[in-house]
Amino acid sequence: MRFLFRTSHTIDLALFQHSGQVFWYGLLVIALLTAPLVLDPFYLGELAQVFIYAIAGVGLMLLVGYTGMVSLGHAAFLAIGAYAHARFMTWGMPFLPSLLLAALFTGFVSMLVGLPVLRMTGVYLAIATLALAEIVEQVLTHWTSMTGGFRGMRVPDAEMLGVALDAPRPFFYVCFAVLVASVFAALNLLRSPTGRAFVAVRDSETSAVSMGISLVRTKTLAFTLSGMFTGLAGALFAHRIGHLAPDAFTLLTSIQLLLMVVVGGLGSMHGVMFGAIFIGLLPQGIALARDVLPQGVANLPGIEPAVFGAILIAFLILEPDGIYGRWLKIRRYFEEFPLYRKDTFKRQQRFLSTERLR
Amino acid sequence: MSLLKASVLSLSFGGVQAIKDVSFEVSEGEIFSIIGPNGAGKTSIFNVISRFYDLDAGRIEFDGRDITKAKDHKIAALGIARTFQNCELFEHESVLKNLMIASDVHRQSSVLRDMLFLPSVRRQELEARERIEEVIDLLDLQAYRYEAIASLPFGVRKMVEIARGLCLRPNLILLDEPSSGLNPEETEDLVFWIEDINRELGVTVLMVEHDMRLVGEVSHRVMAMNEGEVLTTGSFQEVRSHSTVLEAYLGGGHG
Amino acid sequence: MDGAQFLQVLIIGLSQGCVYGLIALGFVLIYKATEVVNFAQGDLMMIGMFIAFTFLNVLGMPYWLGLMCTCASMALIGALLERALIRPMIGEPTFAVLMLTVGLGFILRSFAGSVWGADPKSIHNPFSGEVLRLGEVFLGFENIAVMVGTALVCIALGLYFRYARIGVSMQAASQNQLAAVLVGISVNRVTLLAWALSAGIAGFAGVMLAPVSLIDPQVGFIGIKAFAAAIIGGLGSLPGALIAGIAIGVIEQFAQITLPTSLATASPYLVMLIILIVRPGGLFASVQRKRV
Structure with missing residues (x-):
């Protein structure tokens, strides 16, 4: 087991707590950077998809995991980012400015819709965001001149410095770079006053107010940033699918995104990564499983959503801390072997008491 | 000079009068305690100062500034900190x-x-x-x-x-029943902490408390309340022997 | 729009709204008893429709028997779900339980798809096809049946909560679980009952809806509109949910003939958003600021 000796306050500020972390994360980055040299383009595409999920996950995690607000409508922001980016590029804007502008635009839209919606809490907020997403879907379907309506719109080819970005390798690198930048930005936020205000609001609104935190400002900011990151992911997603249509951004997409942060583990950036890998690779996993399973089961229609649902339920009942939480426990087990107590992480059950009058 | 000045505060919830014409002043550097039976309106006064509730009538001044209509999240920056009965920490x-x-x-x-x-x-x-x-x-x-x-x-x-x-870094700290849930030893220690906070940091303390020993040991002045009204204000000795206070505590039918 | 047409649309809206209202009742029942939102309520209704289809069309039961068997089996399913999935979650954050029911919805849809197939089915009731003619207004018997059925369920529920001890227990348990336990109310039993009841109501709603709508695994998505209704009603109020459900049904019908498609489809959500913006806790809100 590693003991951390803190000899200066700067240690608590560092992104990496000790040299071991620097080593392992460095190794991971190198592995990913060299992946295009060895991997098949198909798998590169799948990995790029995982990166895109992770970027959206960063946005959703800021909202759900750190500010404690649940959104059932994040597919809307993914869609707004994707359509805005495609629209800007169709108008002739180069790739990079268009990408950033799409993210900012999505952030702006989420701020606008956030202002009225954020007076609500809990379930009410969740369902209000769901309603917003339904409305956005209608706009996408019927504002034909902007979005191409049902038939959708083609996403223009991207190019930067003479390199066609839509090819698997360059696209992989672009997604990876955006993901690293997003995670870096999010981690910075979380170790500074902005991020602390988020967790304060999550843990106790009453207390946050008496610590001088404005609920409206903090919630709106969290919502805006969340929309921005998700919009950024949406813009990249547009290139990944090549052709935008409203049916790529449904309630199911929103739920999938939420599933990602829950299964990964709420309240940690590691959780986002695990969750993204999980939902990004699950369809492949199910496809592989079909080959092994008996004919009758394997050919059932719509088995994929059922597997999704079953895994979600299993995690919520058995491991509410998500994949990352499980990983921490396993690591602890080996570190403390053979002294690990079975109840180290035993959850305390809480009885429910509400503020309702009736 | 007075740091906090509350004049004729009134607050009611759907017909129930939580605070009735309450006035008091807390001087700079003082430890001021509010005592009274449950439901006397002590915590309501805190919530009014924290701006969680809007007053029906009255005026609160802090450091010469009118905070009756201030935004709830601005209170901390003005120099008023508070704690809560059941601990509201970021869990x-x-x-x-x-x-x-x-x-x-x-x-x-x-x-x-x-x-x-x-x-x-x-x-x-x-x-x-x-x-x-x-x-x-x-x-x-x-x-x-x-x-x-x-x-x-x-x-x-x-x-x-x-x-x-x-x-x-407040000028005034509101402590809402700091000893509730503590064992006798911890309460004993609390006396020293509160005095340290007051003397070393120069923070004025406004406290709601049930433990009379704690109140007696640290308070410079005490205000007794019952059913939303002020019974009396003065030194701990004076308040303790005041007839209406005895009545409120030992049962004049109110409990 | 002339008077007759107006009435026609109103009746269709009312009967559609009754179905929303019934599903919303299920939401509110579970919410009141356990502070949990069951996102799979619409999918439970969908399962109810398929079960009714099995009883009536496959096994050839008479209508009334089939209706009762459907409600009974749905109540059983609700109870089983509660035992298997919800009980382990007692004491967990409500958000987690919400997500769990979302997952449950996925599974129920896949289950229905694999058992009964994805082709739409339909069932008939004794009133199917018959029409009551009042002047120029044609009233489908199916629509009338939905309204009468809803009214009966509401009366039964109202009486039950007023006179049965368990109704009072449910109220108590929802407000403070620990206190309820201390005064000897079995919170587990209350939760179980809430799930059984609301699944039973969902089954009933399914049977009512079946003659006017096709049965397929996706039909449960109308549960979202019912959810909107429950929210408008304030989530804590049974009559509120019913009234809001009916209102949504009516508004939706009128929007469909007067507004462009995009607005009409989004109308229930728009209405809900506007109401929530004006009153963040719903029309019959019962939440107050946390006490400190």
Whole structure:
């Protein structure tokens, strides 16, 4: 087991707590950077998809995991980012400015819709965001001149410095770079006053107010940033699918995104990564499983959503801390072997008491 | 001179009068306690000062400034900190982070600067940390810096909450039943902490408390309340022997 | 729009709204008893429709027997779900339980798809096809049946909560679980009952809806509109949910003939958003600020 000796306050500020972390994360980055040299383009595409999920996950995690607000409508922001980016590029804007502008635009839209919606809490907020997403879907379907309506719109080819970005390798690198930048930005936020205000609001609104935190400002900011990151992911997603249509951004997409942060583990950036890998690779996993399973089961229609649902339920009942939480426990087990107590992480059950009058 | 001045406060909830024409003044550097049976309106006064409730009538001045209509999240920056009866800490975070959140009140943060973690942000983080360490040293919380609140015993949480209040660098701290849930030894220690806070940091203390020994040992002045009204204000000895106070506590039919 | 047409649309809206209202009742029942939102309520209704289809069309039961068997089996399913999935979650954050029911919805839809197939089915009731003619207004018997059925369920529920001890227990348990336990109310039993009841109501709603709508695994998505209704009603109020459900049904019908498609489809959500913006806790809100 590693003991951390803190000899200066700067240690608590560092992104990496000790040299071991620097080593392992460095190794991971190198592995990913060299992946295009060895991997098949198909798998590169799948990995790029995982990166895109992770970027959206960063946005959703800021909202759900750190500010404690649940959104059932994040597919809307993914869609707004994707359509805005495609629209800007169709108008002739180069790739990079268009990408950033799409993210900012999505952030702006989420701020606008956030202002009225954020007076609500809990379930009410969740369902209000769901309603917003339904409305956005209608706009996408019927504002034909902007979005191409049902038939959708083609996403223009991207190019930067003479390199066609839509090819698997360059696209992989672009997604990876955006993901690293997003995670870096999010981690910075979380170790500074902005991020602390988020967790304060999550843990106790009453207390946050008496610590001088404005609920409206903090919630709106969290919502805006969340929309921005998700919009950024949406813009990249547009290139990944090549052709935008409203049916790529449904309630199911929103739920999938939420599933990602829950299964990964709420309240940690590691959780986002695990969750993204999980939902990004699950369809492949199910496809592989079909080959092994008996004919009758394997050919059932719509088995994929059922597997999704079953895994979600299993995690919520058995491991509410998500994949990352499980990983921490396993690591602890080996570190403390053979002294690990079975109840180290035993959850305390809480009885429910509400503020309702009736 | 008076730091906090409340004049004829009134507050009611759907016909129930929680506070009725309450006036009092807290001088700078004083330890002022409010006592009274349950439901006397003590915590309501705190909630009015914190601006959680809007007054029906009356006026509150702090440091010569009218705060009757101030925004609830502006109160902390003006220099008023508070604690809560049942501890309202940020449960899932470490003690250190709880204290940092409080100290952020005096910081101008901008999202862009935070996102890039510019050198200025880093410098401010370290400065804030230095000041927090002073509070940690004062209240003996060194051992708990990195512990999550949820894993701490209740007595420690109460201290962390007071520490968090102090990290706001307030002129006035409102302590809502600081001894509730503490064992006799911890309550004993509390006497010293409150006196330390008052003398060493020069923070004025306004306290709601049930434990009469604690009230008697630390308070400069005491105000007794019952059913939303002030019974009397004065030194602990005076208040304790006041006839209406005895009646309110020993049952004049009100309980 | 002339008077007759107006009445026609109103009746269709009312009967559609009754179905929303019934599903919303299920939401509110579970919410009141356990502070949990069951996102799979619409999918439970969908399962109810398929079960009714099995009883009536496959096994050839008479209508009334089939109706009762459907409600009974749905109540059983609700109870089983509660035992298997919800009970382990007692004491967990409500958000976690919400997500769990979302997952449950996925599974129920896949289950229905694999058992009964994805082709739409339909069932008939004794009133199918018959029409009551009042002047120029044609009233489908199916629509009338929905309204009468809803009214009966509401009366039964109202009486039950007023006179049965368990109704009072449910109220108590929802407000403070620990206190309820201390005064000897079995919170587990209350939760179980809430799930059984609301699944039973969902089954009933399914049977009512079946003659006017096709049965397929996706039909449960109308549960979202019912959810909107429950929210408008304030989530804590049974009559509120019913009234809001009916209102949504009517508004939706009128929007469909007067507004462009995009607005009409989004109308229930728009209405809900506007109401929530004006009153963040719903029309019959019962939440107050946390006490400190």
